Amino acid sequence: MATRRALFSCTAGLALLASASAWAQDTPLNVLWMGWPEEQVEPLMDAFREAQPDITLNVERIPFAQIFQTIEVRLNARGGDPDIFIVDSPLTASYVARGYLLDLTPHLDASRFTKAALAAATVDDKIYSAPFGSSSALLFYNKTLLEEAGIEPPSTDPAERWTWAQLVEAAEKIAKPDQGIWGFVFEQAERPYQLLPLPMSLGAEMISPDGLTATGYVDSPKSVEAFQFYQDLYQTNQVSPPGVFDNNLTFELFGTGKVGFFVGNPYDLVNLPTKYPDLEWGLAPHPYFADGTPVTPTGAWHIGVNPNTDQMDAALTFIDFMMQDDTQRLWLKIRPYPPVLEAVWEAEADTTFADPGWAIVRHELTETARSRPATPGWREYEDIMRLAIRDIQTGADVQATLTAAAERTDRELAKYR
Template structure:
């Protein structure tokens, strides 16, 4: 009885001495996220975690309001990688160079470290990364007698070859004047993430090196040539459907046989399981003949509020959630590409899959991070508006000329 009493006193003491940290997180499925929170609490019984899951559509606005309040909360928060510079420039992120050793930093892809840094300092810890390629529906290719696209890195298609395949597989199957099968659907139809590699393959620089000027970059000859190609997909060749602005809908087009190919992210290896009847392959991200091979990268990071009053606890949570074991668990739960080399080594049964090997090669050799600018959120928003207009038929040059004026007006505020 006495031993039970002592144990009870100890447990009460632990509870009363616990420190609660506030974590603002992406709105992933709660059952997945809470597995990681529970694992952290099992290792750190004196730290309570108040984790708030915010849907993607509300996340950035919520962060802006909360961080601007300046009260030190949330202590830890999810950071979209390219927004690192914006939060760092405004003093919202704690510089982490003194808290991570060189050995720890070597665990992550160099492109992930680049995305988490600003002005030579390390501000946000990589939580995941990404890549993209073209998934293709094998049944549709077989039905129409089109050879499967090459899956080898050294045989990647040019964009002109992709267009010819897509033309051959865009079908009005019942002759009613409505396209029933599209040659190519784009998973993130208006996002710079997937469009930048197209213009970069032609030699375009998407922003000035100091991150403050878009004039002469997003409306350069090369950028306009790339976006004119993008315009033709929807308006001249009509091999890609307009208005598919939701990734889940693009995935549905591909998974239900309404699209022969899909330009999309690595997470589709896992997420296409919701369409068990579709047999698909992967061909590497295309390039323009004679141009550079460029693939997109970057994903979620984790940051610590520069004004947190609970630094030790915030660091423990950040190191745990971005550590090897937690990232292994998160990949198995959610399917997002790990940013850590050691996770790929730890799960050979997953990553020896040829599709994952393609993505791993791209992340190590061809990946180019999105530009570093403290005004990235405004830059991206205005470019999304421009790309969306272009895909609906707006003139690329005029649209980008107008966008450059608006973007530079916003970027000047950060100088």
């Protein structure tokens, strides 16, 4: 692919003219990146281009729904393309098992990273993915809808966080399904990322300690109880819009004032005012089950180097640049994931993180954050659970669906045993 692309650019007459000066010094570096909006990607890449004019970055932005398949296809070709790719942190072990990731231990200073980020990047005591962002969850609410329904907004204090029962009670007062007004929606309504904290809040473990068995975990009584609650949101309480799975749609529903409560990510702190400046919204900590403990999701994007890259030096230069304090502060500005560098938390303590929303995030990251199940088969686990969650939402029997999903997962995990 790279050679064919190179061939095309060589034969194009214009390219000849343009590359006359760059010919001698040009090092192409192919980067497979998440499909975030251009303005949340290009400033970073431009900063790199400015710092390293000899390296020509080719950045491909792939939509979230296709990114994991694309990485699989491209890396499994076992060639040198892409040189760099974005890594969803729970997939690190999966990629290591497949030989997709270069060991970055000698190139990173482990002491700079937060503990959780480092743990997500480490397999067998080696760091395989460079931590680039963490994540958390916040309860956003629409002030106007709450006021209209006469609901006292939840407190920002994590000690007074709402239970799920409180949330459902409030959401029921807001929801008018026949008018397209809903009480509550998960931003990632089909993704285990945002939904596994439900069973985890009840104390369920969602995979065996060795990460290779799902039966007895995914379909445990506590897991069934949690996903029954999830189903009830759509079927019984009817506070959530069934069949809306796309992150962009759930975000739009909240942004356009059609949803009272919304479990979202810290990056929505920037996305909401940018896209929906007129929306009046507030923040509270993530809800929990009264007979359980608060649990929030975490983990996010890391950066990996293809061990087969032909541009090793340039690839490591890229990693080095992205791990710098200044780069990660810029990244925080354009798309605020909770930082993975202690230095960024400190540098922004009195500015960005003085915001009460970030105080909640900081609290969650240190007190309630739980990583997704550690398994080399996360790709398979995630997709099987995603389909099960869709079925559960549509009204399928929760126990039967989870048992079938667990059996399916065990079949797929067999290859890692």
